[in-house]
Amino acid sequence: MKRYMISAFTAGLLLAVISCKTGNNSKVKDTAAEHVIVPEFNADSAYRHIQAQVDFGPRIPNTQAHVECGGYLANMLEKYGAKVTNQYADLLAFNGTILKARNIIGSYNPENKRRILLFAHWDTRPWSDNDPDKKNHHTPVLGANDGASGAGVLLEIARLIGGQAPALGIDIIFFDAEDYGAPRFYNGEHKEEYWCLGSQYWARNPHVAGYNARFGILLDMAGGKNATFYRELYSEKYAGSINRKVWGKAKELGYGAFFTDEKGAMITDDHLFVNKIARIPSIDIIPNMVDAERSSFGDFWHTVNDDMSGIDKNTLKAVGQTVLAVIYNEK
Numbered sequence: 001m002k003r004y005m006i007s008a009f010t011a012g013l014l015l016a017v018i019s020c021k022t023g024n025n026s027k028v029k030d031t032a033a034e035h036v037i038v039p040e041f042n043a044d045s046a047y048r049h050i051q052a053q054v055d056f057g058p059r060i061p062n063t064q065a066h067v068e069c070g071g072y073l074a075n076m077l078e079k080y081g082a083k084v085t086n087q088y089a090d091l092l093a094f095n096g097t098i099l100k101a102r103n104i105i106g107s108y109n110p111e112n113k114r115r116i117l118l119f120a121h122w123d124t125r126p127w128s129d130n131d132p133d134k135k136n137h138h139t140p141v142l143g144a145n146d147g148a149s150g151a152g153v154l155l156e157i158a159r160l161i162g163g164q165a166p167a168l169g170i171d172i173i174f175f176d177a178e179d180y181g182a183p184r185f186y187n188g189e190h191k192e193e194y195w196c197l198g199s200q201y202w203a204r205n206p207h208v209a210g211y212n213a214r215f216g217i218l219l220d221m222a223g224g225k226n227a228t229f230y231r232e233l234y235s236e237k238y239a240g241s242i243n244r245k246v247w248g249k250a251k252e253l254g255y256g257a258f259f260t261d262e263k264g265a266m267i268t269d270d271h272l273f274v275n276k277i278a279r280i281p282s283i284d285i286i287p288n289m290v291d292a293e294r295s296s297f298g299d300f301w302h303t304v305n306d307d308m309s310g311i312d313k314n315t316l317k318a319v320g321q322t323v324l325a326v327i328y329n330e331k
Contacts, residue, residue: 038328039160041320043313049076050144050152050223054308058124058140059147061091061099061177066123070102073122073174076155081162082106082172085207094182094194101176103198105207108161112169116327117216117280118157120150121178121198121270129183130302137185144308146301147179149223153320166328171213175199175270192268199270203277214330215242216282218271222319224298225312227287229319230264234272239281246283249325255318264288285319 052072057065078084087103104122124143128136141147154172161170181195182188193200216239221227231243250259271282287297300306 036328037164038321038325039164041160041317041324042156043317043320045159046152046156046223046316046320047311047313048152049155050148050311051308053122053148053151054142054144058126058142059122060124060126060140061101061180062097069122070104070176073151073155074104077104077106077158077172080106080155080158082108082158083110087202087205087207089198089201089205091177091197091201093177093180093197094186094188094191099177099180099197101198101201103176103202103207104174106158106172107169107207108158108171109165109169110208114167114330115169115171115213116330117171117173117213117274117282118154118219118323118327119173119175119199119216119270119274120154120219120222121176121196122147122151122174123176123179123198124148125179125302127183127185128302128304129185131304136304137183139304141179141302141304142307143179144306145221145224145298145310146306149221149311149316150219153219153222153316153323156320157324160324166330168214168327168330170327173202175202178270192272195268196270196273200273200277203273206278211278213280215239216271216274216280217242217246217323217326218269218274218282218284218286219319219323220269220284220286221297221301222285223311223313223316224287224300225310225315227258227298227312227315229259229285230262230288232264232269232284232286232288233266234269234275235283236263238271238275239283242281242283246285246322246326249329250318250322253321253325255322258315258318259322285323 056069085105125141176198271284
């Protein structure tokens with residue numbers, strides 16, 4: 001009887017050990033199954049896309065450089081496997097000029113109702129109205145950082161999505177006529193709706209009827225040297241949880257030096273109208289102001305010096321890898 005009880009105890013102990021091991025193995029398998037492989041962002045590739053845009057010259061609506069660069073962006077999205085939609089519109093500028101604008105949309109897995117929106121503007125400013133030399137105020141901005149950098153980062157993300165799709169559908173939009181707002185030397189009334197004409201048009205006339213997305217991320221001036229990205233206040237108002245998600249991911253990846261987890265300023269940008277009109281909670285990754293007296297846009301912002309010398313591959317990497325990690329971890 002004693003031997004039986006010992007044998008029963010031994011058998012029970014062995015069964016418990018086996019069960020424990022089986023349970024642990026199951027947890028390991030579950031954890032492995034949940035692990036998401038995020039593609040590696042190539043800053044060199046993004047840099048080349050920025051250079052290609054800059055090589056066209058200033059991309060101002062109603063110019064040949066604008067037409068040619070628009071073709072380049074659409075062709076690259078198509079090359080990277082996106083379904084491309086071109087949205088042409090005549091948009092009225094603050095001074096009465098009719099702008100021949102073009103929003104360029106690249107959609108991945110368009111049948112998926114669960115979507116994320118990534119966007120940037122691709123046009124450049126007709127005036128260097130922030131240049132310290134007044135003689136340059138009517139000179140167009142080349143727009144390496146303010147224009148080309150956001151589009152360059154998104155083209156590299158498009159290339160990676162084309163090779164390895166995330167769980168959700170992705171829409172990449174290059175908005176036009178963002179930077180045609182009234183210049184500083186304009187004597188008339190200055191209104192926020194003078195800016196971001198392409199995103200205002202799309203928000204009222206989306207490329208898909210009833211379009212919606214879980215959230216949106218805007219990239220503006222995403223490649224400047226010594227860039228510091230604070231949590232922009234319109235983003236906080238309309239999409240605070242997305243801000244926390246992105247800044248938290250950046251910190252996790254080791255990019256906390258770029259993504260300072262502090263509130264910045266309130267900036268009129270494309271995301272504002274996507275939030276207000278399209279009602280898609282959207283944030284702006286932009287090197288924004290800490291206060292009204294100190295700007296982190298860079299001293300080349302809206303000047304003749306916004307060229308390739310101001311682009312830093314480390315900034316491109318920090319922004320691109322963070323955005324990738326966010327969108328690939330969405331379920």
